[in-house]
Amino acid sequence: MVDAVMERDDLALTASAHEIEETGEWVFEATCDRPPDVEAFNALAQQVLGGAVEFSVEPIDPEINWVAKSLEGLAPVTAGGFYVYGSHETGPIPAGLTPMKIDAAQAFGTGHHETTTGCLEAIEMLLASTTPQRVIDVGTGTGVLAIAVAKRIGGKILATDIDPIAVMTTIENARENGVADNIDAIEATGLDHSEIAARLPYDLIIANILAGPLTELAPGMGGIAQSGGTAILSGILNTQADGVIAAYELAGFRLVDHLKRKDWTTLVLEKR
Incomplete structure (x- = not known):
């Protein structure tokens, strides 16, 4: 569902999902820069998941950069010979890798x-x-x-x-x-x-x-x-x-x- 939402640029700025260990249920969250199109989310859920999903809408504080906030605390990534990390990361940079400090922002690519x-x-x-x-x-x-x-x-x-x-x-x-x-x-x-x-x-x-x-x-x-x-x-x-x-x-x-x-x-x- 997350990949399907992020493939479209008209539904949400960011999307994520996590499993609740106690119940085995999955929680899906999307951050939108305008009132969300719940009907479009429902249609996509039917297409991707083959069933209905219960969506609720909650307002967010416009003074907070929720794109950045949703990505805070992400662990560093090693890809090829590159090491991509955020400014919140305090651990040492692994030897032999090319480091890049990229903080979460209102643009794609962390x-x-x-x-x-x-x-x-x-x-x-x-x-x-x-x-x-x-x-x-x-x-x-x-x-x-x-x-x-x-x-x-x-x-x-x-x-x-x-x-x-x-x-x-x-x-x-x-x-x-x-x-x-x-x-x-x-x-x-x-x-x-x-x-x-x-x-x-x-x-x-x-x-x-x-x-x-x-x-x-x-x-x-x-x-x-x-x-x-x-x-x-x-x-x-x-x-x-x-x-x-x-x-x-x-x-x-x-x-x-x-x-x-x-x-x-x-x-x-x-x-x-």
Whole structure:
């Protein structure tokens, strides 16, 4: 249910579920930035769970950043050779890992979701054999993936997002992680921005968004990618992977790797 809700951007900002050990019942919680569409939640529950779920609506204090609050206290994540942690973490950073301090924010990307860990693992594998020169992170969220690349290879990385809050979050996180000079964060819808055009072709494209937008962007991705360049794509349910692969094959890419983490897919493709 959580994955189904988070696949849609019209229902909730965050969603989570936990089991009550004493009864075996599951509690589902979603945080919305407007009065929730209970009928839509019910319809999704019927579709995903095959039965009715009892939903209740409770108002929240608008002065509290509930997105951040819901993610406070999350344990650090190790993905590939990267160690992603929040400022609440006081333990030592494990030796041999590249640390990134990413606090919960009003943007996607704390390292805990399978789409982010899949991308970090794909980045780790790619950087073991090559050093990209022109990198773009489309839909950067907190900037975690752009920061990962910057901390490993330096250089200049273009990070874009449709959400101005995500752009500001990326700038702040880049500064916090000591790579502010390496990351240029801009507000852009898709690939439609003069700064994106000015820097092409790209030999590494990263996009952790959703299957629908990724499919729509496929022709444009093919247009900005350098021959032999790599695209790392995620935000894709395993059931959606074949459709995304087909769209990118039509755009001139070939599939190199297909990483599956629970219900989620990360694709590594090469521009032919």
